[in-house]
Amino acid sequence: MARPDLNLLITLDVLLDEGSVTRAGERLALSPSAMSRALARLRRATGDPLLVRSGRGLVPTPRALDLRDRVRRLVAEAEEVLRPAAELDLATLTRTFALRGSDGFVERFGPALVASVGREAPGVRLLFSRKEKKSLGPLRDGVDLETGVVERQLPPDVVGVPLFTDRFVGVVRDGHPLATGKVTATRYTTARHVHVSRRGLTDGLVDEALRPAVREVVTVVDGFGAALALARATDLVATVPERHTADLREGMRSFELPFRAPSVTVSLLWHVRLDADQAHRWLRDRVIDVCRREVGEV
Structure with missing residues (x-):
């Protein structure tokens, strides 16, 4: 079965509104003969004459009267679909956003982000989850935003923007031998270490x-929080990103590494299907503002 020409809905709407082939043609910038052909097509499609001669004018049939309001609604809805989205009203926005981040992201940036979002859009709910492994699959399956270190070129369907740079520092409990004095390469390497790897690797x-x-790596954990918890309660040394773990390191002793400390760039990622979404764009801006402000990179 051939698909109907949906352009005929617009023609039918104007014909029923004007009750005249000539006036309808003028509104649609069509000649009387073109409008007559369009009316003939509508009659074939509906199986009804729709407009019939009465004196000098045309009058609608019962079928036309039955269709008039429905057609008008359909045309209005179609026109609404094809217009740009209405301006975002944050006060009435009701939506849940899923954010996926590395261990420590919520502790470090969550409070300020929740407060910022709540002030502007009280109907928005944030759903935080921890990134268990490096994979862009969740962004394709429904996660709105993800933070992480981009190690290779992103695929075409994922968009990213840098949030901030971070460098690694050593962390020990208060009272640990490395908590006092200059930490040399020898003191650092001869200590016992806890290493963070989601894949269970012993180096990085x-x-x-x-x-x-x-x-000497003697323990491997899958998150910064676990590494710092062990370092807080033992003589293990944790080496973690400084800015990302600021809140998790509270009450502990941090020191600069006695060699060129590696640095990383933490980025915000999202799927290209959400790039033009107004609410999503607003949330992205909030995350970027909060993260950069919290680490002093505004």
Whole structure:
């Protein structure tokens, strides 16, 4: 079955409104003969004459009267669909956004972000989840925003913008031998370390920067919070991003690494399907503002 020509809905709406082929043609910038052909097509499509001669004019049939309001609504809805989205009203916006981040993101940036969003859009709900592994799949499956370190070129369907740069620092409990005095490369490498790796690896950026020296990694965990919890309660040394873990390190002793500390750029990522969405764009701006303000990169 052939698909109907939906342009005929506009023609029918104008014909029923004007009750005249000539006037309808003028409104649609069509000649009387073109409008007559359009009316003939409408009659074939509906199986009804729609407009019939009465004296000098045309009058609608019962079928036309039945269709008139429905056609008008359909045309109005179609025109609304094809217009740009209405200006965003944050006061009435009701929406849930899913944000996925590395361990420590909520502790570091969540309070300020929740406060900022709540002031502007009290009907918005933020759903935070922890990034268990490096994968862009969740962005394609429904996660609105994700933070992370981009290690290779992003695919065409993912958009990213840098949030801030971060560098690694060493962290120990108060009273640890490394909590006092100058931390040399020898003191650092001879200490016992906890390493963070979601994939269970025993080395990473820190070890690459430390070579040819080698540190003694005795424990591997999958998040910064777990690493700092162990360092807080033992003599293990945790080496973590400074800005990202500021709140998690409260009450502990941090020190500069005795070698060129590796740095990373934390980015905000989203799927291209959401790039033009007004509410999503507003939330992206809030995340960017909050993160940069909290780390002093505004």
